[in-house]
Amino acid sequence: MKPKFARESLSISTHHVLPNDTNNLQNLFGGRLLEWMDVIAAVSAHRHCRRVVVTATVNHVAFHSPIKYASIVTLEAKVSRAFTSSMEIFIDVFVEDPVTGEKEKSNEAIYTFVAVDQNGSPLPVPPVVPETEEEQKRFDSALRRRQLALILAGKMNPEDATELRRLFISE
Numbered sequence: 316m317k318p319k320f321a322r323e324s325l326s327i328s329t330h331h332v333l334p335n336d337t338n339n340l341q342n343l344f345g346g347r348l349l350e351w352m353d354v355i356a357a358v359s360a361h362r363h364c365r366r367v368v369v370t371a372t373v374n375h376v377a378f379h380s381p382i383k384y385a386s387i388v389t390l391e392a393k394v395s396r397a398f399t400s401s402m403e404i405f406i407d408v409f410v411e412d413p414v415t416g417e418k419e420k421s422n423e424a425i426y427t428f429v430a431v432d433q434n435g436s437p438l439p440v441p442p443v444v445p446e447t448e449e450e451q452k453r454f455d456s457a458l459r460r461r462q463l464a465l466i467l468a469g470k471m472n473p474e475d476a477t478e479l480r481r482l483f484i485s486e
Contacts, residue, residue, distance in 0.1 A: 316441045317441055318442040318444045319363060319441045319442075319444065321393050321395065321443050321446065321447075321450045321454075322446065323362065323363065324394040325362075325392070326362060326393070327391050328358075328389070328390050331387055331388075331413075332382060332384055332385060332388060334384065340381070342381040343382035343383075343384075345378060348382070348388075352390060352392075353370055355391075355392040356392045356426040359404050360404055360430070363397065363402055366438055366440070368402075368428040369428065369429055373424065374403070374425040374427055374464060376423075379420070380410075380422075383410075385413050386411065387410070387411040387413055388408060388411075389411065390406055390409075391409070392405070394443055395425075395443070395453035395457050396457035397440045397443045400429050400430055400437035400438055400440055402428050402440055402443075403425060403427055403457045404425070405423070406424045407422075408422035408423060427464075458478045463476070
């Protein structure tokens with residue numbers, strides 16, 4: 316299968332935080348942001364493999380700062396690494412002040428999607444080719460995150476986690 320550049324999966328969505336998106340403190344509901352992240356991650360995964368994709372896991376979500384009512388929220392998702400049938404998608408969330416136009420990163424998340432056929436069986440996906448320093452960093456760390464997730468799920472023996480072992484044991 317022909318490898319694809321990470322940039323080919325870049326997907327961007329922008330939302331205006333409206334009253335029905337906020338809690339009693341006039342901040343964006345975390346659940347609404349999770350929904351937006353899931354959708355943009357699915358688009359990114361689909362662009363990478365051109366298959367039907369399903370959410371496998373939400374690996375990491377960091378709510379660094381609240382997102383206020385009336386803010387403009389931009390989500391940028393890109394496949395950071397692909398394995399046999401799964402893809403790790405990194406989502407960066409930026410908030411823009413509607414008055415000043417000032418933007419800052421407020422949140423990030425890592426999702427895993429799997430490409431499936433019409434029966435829900437996994438399908439192979441193309442490998443990812445990182446180009447930038449950030450893409451390479453995310454690509455390299457994806458294998459460690461995957462190994463840790465498999466160990467925690469009881470699907471991998473810790474002794475077999477070669478990338479994780481390198482962090483702690485010099486051989």
